[in-house]
Amino acid sequence: MRELSEKQVKVVLPEKDIPRQWYNILADMPTTPKPGLNPITKKPLTPEDLLPIFPMDLILQETSSERWIDIPEEVLDIYRLWRPSPMYRARRLEQALGTPARIYYKYEGVSPAGSHKPNTAIPQAYFNKKAGIKRLATETGAGQWGSALSLACTYFGLECTVYMVKVSYHQKPYRRSMMEVWGAEVIASPSDRTETGRRILEREPDCPGSLGMAISEAVEDAMSRKDTNYSLGSVLNHVLLHQTVIGLEAQKQFELIDDYPDVVVGCCGGGSNFGGLAFPFLADKFAGKKVRTVAVEPTACPTLTKGHFAYDYGDSAKMSPIVQMYTLGHDFVPAGIHAGGLRYHGASPIVSQLVHDGIIEAKAVGQEGVFEAAILFARTEGILPAPESAHAIKGAIDEALEAKEAEEERVILFCLSGHGHFDLSAYDEYLAGNLVDVEYPQEKIDEALKSLPQCDIA
């Protein structure tokens, strides 16, 4: 062990230190999430319920209670193209804040798709290929998940169809180009390709779409073809499992410099980059170590801080499993805030349970403060962050300023989940003074209660 030398900023691991196993927090949680339910029978899900859309390997990972799950060699071979990802000490940001805190960030923007999402897209494509599947259907909001899965499908020779939320399809044309370069077919959702899409368009021809709707379309597509499965980029247990490579590497990086975080911060949409970074540290916490974890979400989509902890559908057409999670209701249509990846109505059942049990802290922040943090970060550290990731930066800066106030040496680690090179129109809006804070109205949250499914499982 050695300490970070006075000027060093990057902590890099050699390729041989890529984790060989994913960490499964289900093995250690004090209370595990209630079982997912079949959306029609409302009985606990069986593997057979999921087989029409997922390969058996992923279904088994979804409910596994094994603490460690081996990463296949074929997946490691692809991870090696950019992993281990670097961990940085944000010295210039610390200086600008005048804080005694030490701020570290794990940078996932080094992947070819520019975010953490390939960490799960790669194994998902691999396990589907192994099961004999030829084509994957999925949804995407801002386009990060769609591009990650397009990339993964291209590595493994699978076809990929992406239903992209219509408003983003028009706002982010270059994400679409990127997916098409990697060989995917991209369709604006709601579309006339599915029953669900046609029904929505009949009612509302100009519907801007939502993640819930796009999920319904992709699931319907996958259900209707034998050679096609569905793939989800967040929320599910196996997705968060795959993302734990982030936290496992960070733990090794801290060991190298003989330091350890007091607080681990991540932005939370469905919860996958946050869970991926935080879960290995929560394993330490369960073993008695003192470490806080903070999930940061937008006030425009305050799932963890204001949502109902209840059983709800994962999509608007009620085709996906019913799970217990924090939810704003499956009919949620978000305000057009720019952090497209943080606009889902629900959140990971595991993260939700841990928030409910008081193990994870959650907070919501407004987008003005988020972009202010993003600009400060870009002007000190240089990297232009994704607006989603900027929520984590804002969370980390708040911690650092609190530490300054209290004159304490807090060690802060956050996940810089991706770069914002495709989000420049959002930055333009901010710089032009057009971005305002959006609060999701309480009446709407109350109203959502009425649409929650009645499930009498104890």
Ligand SMILES: *Cc1c(COP(=O)(O)O)cnc(C)c1O
């Ligand atoms: C998708 C995305 C998120 C939000 O998804 P999580 O599952 O909550 O991680 C955050 N940051 C970036 C860069 C993303 O692409």
